[in-house]
Each structure stands twice: as structure tokens, then as C-alpha cells.
Amino acid sequence: MSNDFADRLVAARSPRRETKSLIYRHALRLFARHGYAGTSLREIAEAVGLEVPSLYTHIRSKRELLYDLMEFGNRDLLDRLARSVAAVPDDRPLDRLYLLVRENVISHCRHSDQTTVVFTEIRELSDDQRAKIVALRREIENLFRSALEAAVAEGVARPVNIAVTVFGALAIGRGAATWYRENGPLSPEEIGDLYGEQVVRGVLAPGSDWSSPGA
Amino acid sequence: MSNDFADRLVAARSPRRETKSLIYRHALRLFARHGYAGTSLREIAEAVGLEVPSLYTHIRSKRELLYDLMEFGNRDLLDRLARSVAAVPDDRPLDRLYLLVRENVISHCRHSDQTTVVFTEIRELSDDQRAKIVALRREIENLFRSALEAAVAEGVARPVNIAVTVFGALAIGRGAATWYRENGPLSPEEIGDLYGEQVVRGVLAPGSDWSSPGA
DNA sequence: CCTACCGATCGGTAGG
DNA sequence: CCTACCGATCGGTAGG
Numbered sequence: 001m002s003n004d005f006a007d008r009l010v011a012a013r014s015p016r017r018e019t020k021s022l023i024y025r026h027a028l029r030l031f032a033r034h035g036y037a038g039t040s041l042r043e044i045a046e047a048v049g050l051e052v053p054s055l056y057t058h059i060r061s062k063r064e065l066l067y068d069l070m071e072f073g074n075r076d077l078l079d080r081l082a083r084s085v086a087a088v089p090d091d092r093p094l095d096r097l098y099l100l101v102r103e104n105v106i107s108h109c110r111h112s113d114q115t116t117v118v119f120t121e122i123r124e125l126s127d128d129q130r131a132k133i134v135a136l137r138r139e140i141e142n143l144f145r146s147a148l149e150a151a152v153a154e155g156v157a158r159p160v161n162i163a164v165t166v167f168g169a170l171a172i173g174r175g176a177a178t179w180y181r182e183n184g185p186l187s188p189e190e191i192g193d194l195y196g197e198q199v200v201r202g203v204l205a206p207g208s209d210w211s212s213p214g215a
Numbered sequence: 216m217s218n219d220f221a222d223r224l225v226a227a228r229s230p231r232r233e234t235k236s237l238i239y240r241h242a243l244r245l246f247a248r249h250g251y252a253g254t255s256l257r258e259i260a261e262a263v264g265l266e267v268p269s270l271y272t273h274i275r276s277k278r279e280l281l282y283d284l285m286e287f288g289n290r291d292l293l294d295r296l297a298r299s300v301a302a303v304p305d306d307r308p309l310d311r312l313y314l315l316v317r318e319n320v321i322s323h324c325r326h327s328d329q330t331t332v333v334f335t336e337i338r339e340l341s342d343d344q345r346a347k348i349v350a351l352r353r354e355i356e357n358l359f360r361s362a363l364e365a366a367v368a369e370g371v372a373r374p375v376n377i378a379v380t381v382f383g384a385l386a387i388g389r390g391a392a393t394w395y396r397e398n399g400p401l402s403p404e405e406i407g408d409l410y411g412e413q414v415v416r417g418v419l420a421p422g423s424d425w426s427s428p429g430a
Numbered sequence: 431c432c433t434a435c436c437g438a439t440c441g442g443t444a445g446g
Numbered sequence: 447c448c449t450a451c452c453g454a455t456c457g458g459t460a461g462g
Contacts, residue, residue, distance in 0.1 A: 005446080014447090034338065037253035041441060053443075054447045062441065120335060123249065164401065164409050171390025172383045179382055186379070194379050202417035227431035234431095256457060268459080269431045277457065432462085440455070446448085 020058040022048045028069050032113035036066050036121045066121060067129045073114040074136040080107050081143050088213075093150035094157065094200050095213045097169075100144050101199045102192035104173035109188035112177035119174055141166055148203065156210070157203040169199050235273040237263045243284050247328035251281055251336045281336060282344045288326075288333040289351040295322050296358050303428075308365035309372065309415050310428045312384075315359050316414045317407035319388035324403035327392035334389055356381055363418065371425070372418040384414050 026047040030039040041062055045052045059065045084103035085096045108115045122130060144166040151157035172195050180188065197212050204210055241262040245254040256277055260267045274280045299318035300311045323330045337345060359381040366372035387410050395406065412427055419425055 019447095035250055035252050037250050038339070040439075042439085051448060052441080053449085056442075057447070124253070160413070161401070161409055164406060165413065167390055167394055168387045168410055168413065171386045174390065175382055175386025186376070191379060194376055195383055198375070198380065198383065198414075198417035201419070202413035204416070229431090255455075257455085266432060267457080268433085271458075272431070434460085436457105436459075438456080440453105443452075444450085 015057045019048070019050075023050075023055060023058050023065070024069065024072075027065055028113050028117060031066065031069065031121065032116040036062075036117075036124045063124065063126070063129075066117070066124055067133075069114075070118050070121065070125070070129075070133050071136070073111075073118040074133060074140070076111070076114065077104075077107050077118075078136060078140050078143075081140060085143070085147070090150065091154075092213075093147045093154060094204070094210050096147035097144065097151060097203075098196040098200045098212055100147060101169050101172070102189075102196035104170065105176050105192035105195050106188040108173040108177040109180040109191060112180065115174060115177045141170070144169055151203070156205055156208045158205050160203050165199075165203060172199070230272045234263070234265075238270060238273050238280070239284065239287075242280055243328050243332060246281065246284065246336065247331040251277075251332075251339045278339065278341070278344075281332075281339055282348075284329075285333050285336065285340070285344075285348050286351070288329040289348060289355070291326070291329065292319075292322050292333075293351060293355050293358075296355060300358070300362070305365065306369075307428075308362050308369060309419075309425050311362035312359065312366060312418075313411040313415045313427055315362060316384050316387070317404075317411035319385065320391050320407035320410050321403040323388040323392040324395040324406060327395060330389060330392045356385070359384055366418065371420055371423045373420050375418050380418060387414070 023044065027039070027044050030043055030047065033039075034043075041052050041055060045055055048055075059068075081100055081103050084099045088096050088099060090096075118133075122133060125133065145162055148157065148160070148162055148165060152159055152162070176191055176195070180191065186194075193212065193214065200210060200212075238259065242254070242259050245258055245262065248254075249258075256267050256270055260270055263270075274283075296315055296318050299314045303311050303314060305311075333348075337348060340348065360377055363372065363375070363377055363380060367374055367377070391406055391410070395403065401409075408427065408429065415425060415427075
């Protein structure tokens with residue numbers, strides 16, 4: 001009697017890793033398209049091929065599901081940005097800034113669902129959850145901030161307002177996620193190059209010379 | 216018997232202009248804060264001091280309410296932008312670009328609820344409604360586009376990608392709406408000046424000279 | 431502008 | 447992983 005009811009129940013209750021990943025993938029897509037409040041657990045369950053109660057084997061609640069997606073999305077972006085300037089020496093702050101802007105644009109284009117959710121749905125989180133996400137955002141901002149501060153300190157950038165400039169640079173990438181299309185005329189790398197150059201030239205000190213590191 | 220039931224009914228059914236304006240005002244605030252899908256008509260009614268069915272004296276549906284807000288928001292922004300460059304001659308395209316970026320930033324800071332709703336909730340509209348809003352957006356983009364094209368044609372701006380640059384300039388203003396605070400250290404005008412200068416310098420042709428028209 | 435009410439749908443639980 | 451089901455809430459209507 002190895003196939004009796006209890007066995008089948010245990011098997012059905014054993015969460016599969018692939019299922020969890022499917023849930024996250026579809027939830028991200030649906031949240032990006034219709035918003036958190038505009039997406040029901042029924043829609044997520046249907047996309048995955050499950051009934052709603054089965055989702056609860058893998059998630060604790062709809063809100064925790066959103067939080068997990070937002071945390072992953074921000075960590076992922078932070079990692080990409082940190083890696084993009086890991087090899088650039090500290091004494092080339094404008095190159096660092098250029099590459100950060102570029103990578104930010106590329107990441108937002110390539111993972112636009114991720115960044116749509118990350119930036120739109122922060123209001124849906126609890127205070128505790130939001131505080132953790134904001135802390136991750138601060139780390140991302142600090143990468144830009146330190147590059148720009150160094151550039152100003154070295155005199156290769158004008159003495160611009162650091163925070164305002166960093167927010168602007170980040171907003172450009174977020175904006176790109178809203179209009180970038182995979183079959184459009186420009187690749188994420190090309191768009192990243194264009195914006196990277198514009199941001200750096202926008203802060204360049206009058207006498208300074210600079211050309212993009214890739215060129 | 217001038218105060219009988221029929222009279223009171225007629226009086227109660229006569230929509231007041233102030234009430235409609237109150238509904239729009241509170242709906243805008245609540246949609247900006249909690250999103251369209253995350254805001255119930257009950258919440259709007261309560262904020263105004265009515266019961267839900269009374270809203271229907273003033274609106275046709277929740278979605279039409281959203282559409283009206285989005286159309287007004289975009290027309291309002293378009294008007295402000297057009298007015299900001301109305302007095303600037305065509306042969307000063309960089310000044311026009313500067314003032315458009317500046318006014319866009321100022322408008323987004325001063326009416327952040329308006330622009331939050333305008334940019335976040337377009338997915339909630341019907342196809343017909345969305346087409347009309349997109350047409351308004353095109354008009355706004357075209358103001359930036361023609362200034363930038365003229366600057367490139369005159370050789371005072373580098374031959375940048377027009378669409379990409381315009382989207383970036385617009386995104387900066389939208390971003391400002393998310394972090395600007397009334398009691399912060401910078402006024403909308405100051406932020407507008409900073410971004411206006413950065414965008415123009417970002418596209419400035421290497422040999423060209425330019426300083427902001429206000430300075 | 432209100433009371434009374436509708437069917438539909440929501441996130442989530444009990445229990446196997 | 448499912449069926450059966452919960453109370454709460456949704457946008458909207460009837461009717462005065």
C-alpha cells in the first residue's frame with residue numbers, strides 16, 4: 001500500500017522548488033503589468049497552473065510575496081551596479097559615474113518588470129518592510145553619490161548638488177524601462193552609452209576633458 | 216408646503232459644482248497615494264463626506280473619474296510648458312530646452328499628485344481613453360523635441376538621439392516628483408535650474424558656449 | 431443626496 | 447496540492 005492516501009497527500013504537500021520560482025516569475029510579470037492591488041492571487045495561481053490555496057505552500061501572504069520580489073530586485077540591481085565599477089580605479093570617478101549610469105539603464109531595460117515593481121509598489125509594504133527596501137535603495141544611491149563626490153572633489157566635475165544629480169541619473173534609467181522595447185532600434189547598451197555620456201557631460205567642469213571609457 | 220418631500224428631493228439631487236471639485240481633489244490625492252486599484256469609491260466618498268451612490272451624481276464611473284484626472288493633468292502640464300517658452304525666440308533653442316526642463320521639474324514638484332497619477336495609471340484606461348492620453352503626451356514630447364532638434368540643426372548641440380534625450384529629460388522631472396518635499400532644502404525653481412543646466416550641458420556641442428537665461 | 435441592496439470578487443483558512 | 451468555504455469588500459443600481 002505505498003500509494004495510499006497519506007503518501008499521496010505527503011507528495012502533494014511537498015513544495016517543489018520549480019513551482020516557487022514559477023510563482024515568483026508570474027507574480028513579477030502580473031504585478032508589473034497590472035500593479036499589486038490590481039493583481040489577484042487567483043490570477044497568479046491560474047498563470048502558474050494551481051489553485052489559490054496551493055500558493056500558500058510557497059508564500060506566506062500576498063504582501064510577503066511582493067516584498068520578496070522587491071528585495072530581490074533591489075539586491076540584483078545593487079550587485080550589477082557594484083560589479084560594473086569593480087575594476088575601475090578610484091581616481092577615475094567620471095568613468096565610474098559613466099559606467100554606473102550605463103549599467104543602471106541597461107539593467108532597467110533588460111529587467112523592466114523588476115524595476116517597475118520595485119519603484120511603483122513601495123507604498124504597499126509595511127513600515128518594517130519599507131525600511132529594509134529603503135536601506136537597499138540608499139546603498140544604490142551611495143554608489144552614484146561617492147563617484148560624483150570624488151569627481152567634484154578632484155575638480156573634474158562642477159560643484160553640483162550631489163543628491164539632486166544622483167536622483168536625476170537614477171530617474172533616467174527608471175524612465176528607460178517604461179519606453180524601451182526589445183525590438184526597438186536601440187539596444188540597452190546603446191541607450192546606456194548615450195545617457196552615460198549625457199550625465200557625465202552635464203556635470204563636467206568647464207575646463208575638463210573626458211571621453212567615455214568604452215570609446 | 217414649500218418644504219415638502221419632492222422639494223427636498225430635488226434640492227438633494229442638484230449637483231453642486233463645489234462637490235464635484237471636492238471629489239476630483241480627493242480622488243487625485245487618494246489615487247496618487249494608494250493607486251487607482253488600491254483606492255475604493257468608499258474611501259473617496261468618505262473623504263468628501265458623502266455616501267458612495269451620491270458620487271454618481273457627479274461621475275459616470277470610477278474609470279471615467281480617473282480619465283478626467285489624467286486628461287486634466289496632461290493638458291495642465293502641456294499648457295505650463297508651452298507658456299514657459301512662449302516668449303523665447305526660435306533662434307535660442309538651448310534656452311527653450313533649458314526652460315522646458317525647468318518648467319517640467321517645477322510642475323512635477325508642485326503638482327506631484329497630478330503627475331504621479333498621470334504616469335502610473337495609464338494601464339487602467341480603456342484603449343480609447345489611453346489613445347487620447349498618449350496623444351497629449353506626444354504634444355508634450357514634441358515641445359522638447361523641436362527645441363532639441365533646432366539646437367542640433369544650428370550646431371549648438373551635439374547630434375544626440377532626439378527621442379532618447381527627450382525621454383531622459385522628461386524622466387528627470389517625473390523622478391523629482393517622487394522625492395521633492397515642500398519643507399526640503401531646495402525650492403522647485405532651484406531644482407529646475409539645476410536640472411535645466413545639466414540637461415543643456417549634457418547635449419552642448421564641444422565648442423559651444425551657453426549660460427542659463429536666468430543668470 | 432440618501433438607504434437598501436446586488437452579484438462578483440477579494441485574500442485567506444480548514445481540513446484532508 | 448486539492449475542495450469547500452469564510453467574512454469582508456468591491457463597483458454599481460433601484461428607488462425615493
